[in-house]
Amino acid sequence: MSTPKSGNALDALLGRMKAAASPLREALLEIHGQYAPVMDGVVASYIPELALADPNWFGLSVVTVDGQSVDVGDHQQTFTIQSVSKPLIFGLALEDQGREAVLAKVGVEPTGEAFNSIELDEVSNRPYNPMVNAGAIATADLVAGKDLPDRVKRMLAMFGRYVGHPVHVDNGVYMSERSTGHRNRAIGHLMLNFGMISDRVDDTLDLYFQQCSVLVTAHDLAMVGATLANGGVNPVTGERALRQEFVRDLLSVMYTCGMYDSAGQWVYEVGLPAKSGVGGGIVAVVPGKLGIGLFSPPLDSKGNSVRGVGACVELARRFGLHLFESGFTGPDIVGELNPRRARGSG
Amino acid sequence: MATIVSVHSFRGGTGKSNSTANLASLCAQQGYRVAIVDTDIQSPGVHVLFGIDEAQAPRCLNDFLWGTCRIDEAAVDVTPVLEGGVEPVAGRLFVVPSSIKSDEIGRVLRDGYDVGRLNDGFRALIKSLALDLLFIDTHPGVNEETLLSLAISDLLVLIMRPDAQDYQGTAVTLELARRLEVPEILLTVNKVPPSLDAVKLRVDVARTFGVEVAGVLPLNLEMVEVASGGVFVTRYPEHPFTRELRVIAGRITVAAAPAARRA
Ligand SMILES: Nc1ncnc2c1ncn2[C@@H]1O[C@H](COP(=O)(O)OP(=O)(O)O)[C@@H](O)[C@H]1O
Ligand SMILES: [Mg+2]
Numbered sequence: 001m002s003t004p005k006s007g008n009a010l011d012a013l014l015g016r017m018k019a020a021a022s023p024l025r026e027a028l029l030e031i032h033g034q035y036a037p038v039m040d041g042v043v044a045s046y047i048p049e050l051a052l053a054d055p056n057w058f059g060l061s062v063v064t065v066d067g068q069s070v071d072v073g074d075h076q077q078t079f080t081i082q083s084v085s086k087p088l089i090f091g092l093a094l095e096d097q098g099r100e101a102v103l104a105k106v107g108v109e110p111t112g113e114a115f116n117s118i119e120l121d122e123v124s125n126r127p128y129n130p131m132v133n134a135g136a137i138a139t140a141d142l143v144a145g146k147d148l149p150d151r152v153k154r155m156l157a158m159f160g161r162y163v164g165h166p167v168h169v170d171n172g173v174y175m176s177e178r179s180t181g182h183r184n185r186a187i188g189h190l191m192l193n194f195g196m197i198s199d200r201v202d203d204t205l206d207l208y209f210q211q212c213s214v215l216v217t218a219h220d221l222a223m224v225g226a227t228l229a230n231g232g233v234n235p236v237t238g239e240r241a242l243r244q245e246f247v248r249d250l251l252s253v254m255y256t257c258g259m260y261d262s263a264g265q266w267v268y269e270v271g272l273p274a275k276s277g278v279g280g281g282i283v284a285v286v287p288g289k290l291g292i293g294l295f296s297p298p299l300d301s302k303g304n305s306v307r308g309v310g311a312c313v314e315l316a317r318r319f320g321l322h323l324f325e326s327g328f329t330g331p332d333i334v335g336e337l338n339p340r341r342a343r344g345s346g
Numbered sequence: 347m348a349t350i351v352s353v354h355s356f357r358g359g360t361g362k363s364n365s366t367a368n369l370a371s372l373c374a375q376q377g378y379r380v381a382i383v384d385t386d387i388q389s390p391g392v393h394v395l396f397g398i399d400e401a402q403a404p405r406c407l408n409d410f411l412w413g414t415c416r417i418d419e420a421a422v423d424v425t426p427v428l429e430g431g432v433e434p435v436a437g438r439l440f441v442v443p444s445s446i447k448s449d450e451i452g453r454v455l456r457d458g459y460d461v462g463r464l465n466d467g468f469r470a471l472i473k474s475l476a477l478d479l480l481f482i483d484t485h486p487g488v489n490e491e492t493l494l495s496l497a498i499s500d501l502l503v504l505i506m507r508p509d510a511q512d513y514q515g516t517a518v519t520l521e522l523a524r525r526l527e528v529p530e531i532l533l534t535v536n537k538v539p540p541s542l543d544a545v546k547l548r549v550d551v552a553r554t555f556g557v558e559v560a561g562v563l564p565l566n567l568e569m570v571e572v573a574s575g576g577v578f579v580t581r582y583p584e585h586p587f588t589r590e591l592r593v594i595a596g597r598i599t600v601a602a603a604p605a606a607r608r609a
Contacts, residue, residue: 014525020462021497029466339497340527
């Protein structure tokens, strides 16, 4: 695990220049160029604010556990985090309540059901996992705080530690989610009815709608991934975003349940813990190495960014990132950050 | 794969732009495909030596950095300028100028740009023009363009005058170049007054900095007269100063040869 290089501005600047000059940047550009022309998928439109996204937006970022980053395309374009927030809220709940209390309220079993399914595990009386909406609402319920504003403040501060700067809620998206989120409201009240969540259900739904409406960039998501890859410490600020003991909890549910109901295909093909959101964002984690942030609004039928999935598949293939890969003889992705790594003839 | 040569000095007016233009021209005359990118965004100048005006260069590096054109669209083929010399030119020479419009210079300084894009531009230019050699003319001192150019260059041509301030600055640049692992560094002492013993100066400088001194170039009155109105080596192909420069150019192409030798 790396420690922050605070105070050494020159080191940071030289690091930035090396990353900008690195073969990894060229590889990301190539992958970006390969998927940018893909016009498949549709932009989410269940609320009008999301439909405003430009379908051409496509950003790609990598941040290493040393805090080096490579960003290409629309990596500074903001979008709402949506479901990518779910594992992070799960982490906050774990810190607030402890593992045992959290697991009493939400399982860690993947379901083949869609993310917004009302399916609940009646045997254990809890939602299947924190990545489906029901489970996310149950985990949001566990976020501590004396009242709603306090809980929202704690939630935003937590995101801020992952990305390394203060974050904000997109109010348009939030108000829209809030006024049209009948299905989520129904899920919340159904769970209240079963005694699965506490009676502050309206506050919790509000918290949930706000957590989904937090604005991030592809670079921010890569930073989230890098923080999780780095044992819970943001590699640039050196600030801890998540207790080390819970990092594996998050990565495990991301691995098995992170990509909506295409989790099996994802694990087979990419083999990395990841989480996608209907805003077009995807975060993927290479533990001990780096985080990947991808953003492009058009979604496939499962709700995952088409270009994001494609680019991630390609990255994993080129650099042997699949967790079960062994004896890979191709290039090491971290080594590709060194501008002095001999380039192929071209 | 092309060889990337950064031409740099810690202080201004040392002769970076003139050296870049002359060395690049000599390499092109030897048959290499060469380009110069003027990354001295704050005080561009190398275009002047090739007589590039706005009509010839409607686009420039700034447009590329803002994403409004491809970098090769900003490249001007200046090979005909070299053909004013004695021999027909076997290679090619292109220049990517930087904008001299004050508002465009101001905009880059105010808004900055993604320095990674500059690297993307160098790589794209190498590819699309099938370059053997890419020369990067830089702004004096330490800034992002310069550090990036050091980070990617295979060879650094570091220019200094025999001046106490230049000595200090050169030491700073050398430290940065070493930290950015520049594989090869050639030091050139320029504007050496006739009163100084060039041989002794070469030995002293090499000993002070521990790097190869590729050339000791005199203060050249004909060059003062040319006054950046042309490329010296094409105007005075047989001048002793040109012969000195040819030695440095030879040194650069030797460095380039293993990678850039063309079939
Ligand atoms: N060896 C030299 N002898 C005389 N004048 C020179 C010599 N080298 C450069 N000059 C002159 O010095 C001035 C600055 O040169 P230039 O190449 O623009 O420097 P830089 O790009 O480092 O600022 C120009 O007028 C140029 O003609
Ligand atoms: Mg100059």
